[in-house]
Amino acid sequence: MAILYNLFFLLFSLLLTCILLFLLRVVLIKTGLIYIVKKKWRSIEDCFHVYQFFKVPEFNEGMQRNQLYHKVLVYLNSLTFIEDSDFTNLFTGKKPNEIVLHLDPNQIIEDDFLGAKISWINQDKTLVLKIRKVDKRRVLRPYLQHIHSVSDEFDEKKRGLKLYVNVVDYQGDRKERWRSVPFTHPSSFETIAMESDLKNKVKSDLYSFAKAKQYYHRLGRVWKRSYLLYGPSGTGKSSFIAAMANFLSYDVYELDLSKVSDDSDLKFLLLQTTTKSLVVIEDLDRYLSEKSTAVSLPGILSFMDGILSSSCGEERIMVFTMNSKDHVDPAILRPGRIDVHIHFPLCNFTAFKTLANSYLGLKDHKLFPQVEEIFQNGASLSPAEIGELMIANRNSPSRALKTVINALQTDGDGRGALNLGLGSCENGSRKPVEEIGEPSGVFCKEGANAVKEFKKLYGFLRVKSCRKSESFDLNSRQNEG
Ligand SMILES: Nc1ncnc2c1ncn2[C@@H]1O[C@H](COP(=O)(O)OP(=O)(O)OP(=O)(O)O)[C@@H](O)[C@H]1O
Numbered sequence: 001m002a003i004l005y006n007l008f009f010l011l012f013s014l015l016l017t018c019i020l021l022f023l024l025r026v027v028l029i030k031t032g033l034i035y036i037v038k039k040k041w042r043s044i045e046d047c048f049h050v051y052q053f054f055k056v057p058e059f060n061e062g063m064q065r066n067q068l069y070h071k072v073l074v075y076l077n078s079l080t081f082i083e084d085s086d087f088t089n090l091f092t093g094k095k096p097n098e099i100v101l102h103l104d105p106n107q108i109i110e111d112d113f114l115g116a117k118i119s120w121i122n123q124d125k126t127l128v129l130k131i132r133k134v135d136k137r138r139v140l141r142p143y144l145q146h147i148h149s150v151s152d153e154f155d156e157k158k159r160g161l162k163l164y165v166n167v168v169d170y171q172g173d174r175k176e177r178w179r180s181v182p183f184t185h186p187s188s189f190e191t192i193a194m195e196s197d198l199k200n201k202v203k204s205d206l207y208s209f210a211k212a213k214q215y216y217h218r219l220g221r222v223w224k225r226s227y228l229l230y231g232p233s234g235t236g237k238s239s240f241i242a243a244m245a246n247f248l249s250y251d252v253y254e255l256d257l258s259k260v261s262d263d264s265d266l267k268f269l270l271l272q273t274t275t276k277s278l279v280v281i282e283d284l285d286r287y288l289s290e291k292s293t294a295v296s297l298p299g300i301l302s303f304m305d306g307i308l309s310s311s312c313g314e315e316r317i318m319v320f321t322m323n324s325k326d327h328v329d330p331a332i333l334r335p336g337r338i339d340v341h342i343h344f345p346l347c348n349f350t351a352f353k354t355l356a357n358s359y360l361g362l363k364d365h366k367l368f369p370q371v372e373e374i375f376q377n378g379a380s381l382s383p384a385e386i387g388e389l390m391i392a393n394r395n396s397p398s399r400a401l402k403t404v405i406n407a408l409q410t411d412g413d414g415r416g417a418l419n420l421g422l423g424s425c426e427n428g429s430r431k432p433v434e435e436i437g438e439p440s441g442v443f444c445k446e447g448a449n450a451v452k453e454f455k456k457l458y459g460f461l462r463v464k465s466c467r468k469s470e471s472f473d474l475n476s477r478q479n480e481g
């Protein structure tokens, strides 16, 4: 009987203890006292372990930034634990409604990795990692790798792209020669009307370049790749550059050669570009033919060779656009200076269908055969012109197609437009409207009215492009690098 009584008493006290512990836990959690208990427990635990400390200072002895410091900071800021810390700084971020957390001096951040307890202390521009000696060998290397990959991923997501333009009013060599604005161009390879085969080739070329650091290093070559985009006005060259930047998540440095004071200024401009960027010179043929820049041809050639970018050590992509490469010095175009040539022709039927799909949501239409026939007869407008006509008539796809057909019939052979007072050009170079010659060929009234209407609507003074090959091709991939 006594045994039974004792057993019952034991069970009862056990149950009571459990209930009390449970209640205590609820109270500790509800009041937040649990954090004090955890802290005390940890400091007791600390007494029974040997720790090792690793410092990650913000600057090295040469006062250069320590990249690891930035990475650890980004990593720590990404931890959810930081929200649980006793105190932290809150700032507004770059995006609307974004709030970012910043470590305070002496703030301790605790982290768990592969079962090991790790803590970081933010001490006077140095982050100190504290790890148990028993865990160090097993955990330290993978933990640092983990920090690298998390912070890279976080940085990638957080940072928006930037468009840099060169400015003339910088003072002295040490001042910034570039001014930046957020780069928000929505163009992508999906929105560009271009043969899908060519698009895929460019995409894989860009992708394999971006991954080829070791390869270029082994060859002793500057890790750069140059693209020439050439073709008449309004064929998508600038949009393509934006698509490249969005595809790679690279910043864009758009270099206006007319604002460059001399060859050495050009060198400094290249030096001040950052890694993972597209360095762009638009209309290079125009600068060269009009001599509208103070930079010499050798200056441009050494810029294209990117010798200086090797001192910056990281990848650069250079993109040049031209209306035509016919009269350009062959030294500019030689393999190695330009690695990939991409021709942007006027619209053909395939490109037209892509535009009709994206601008009007049309996969097919009873007027398509007629449009195809007109293209087969050699008529063409630039994608920009066709795109504008489609946008203007986007509420009625049939009307949009009829307007395009009329414009193509008027304009297709490159002669009807002259009656409307539109300019013409040789090899893509622009001629003023006053230089228009005598119109020849058939003048289609209906089509003329359509273009006239369009001109009136948008004040769009179109400069006519020369009619050349209609095919989209990666003309020559000279020098695969
Ligand atoms: N191939 C294309 N696919 C889709 N849209 C295009 C294409 N070409 C031109 N466009 C549209 O036409 C407009 C002008 O194009 P863009 O400025 O890229 O032409 P460009 O070749 O750079 O002309 P320019 O030589 O005059 O600078 C853009 O709004 C773009 O969306």
Ligand SMILES: [Mg+2]
Pocket: 237, 238, 239, 282, 321
């Ligand atoms: Mg352009």
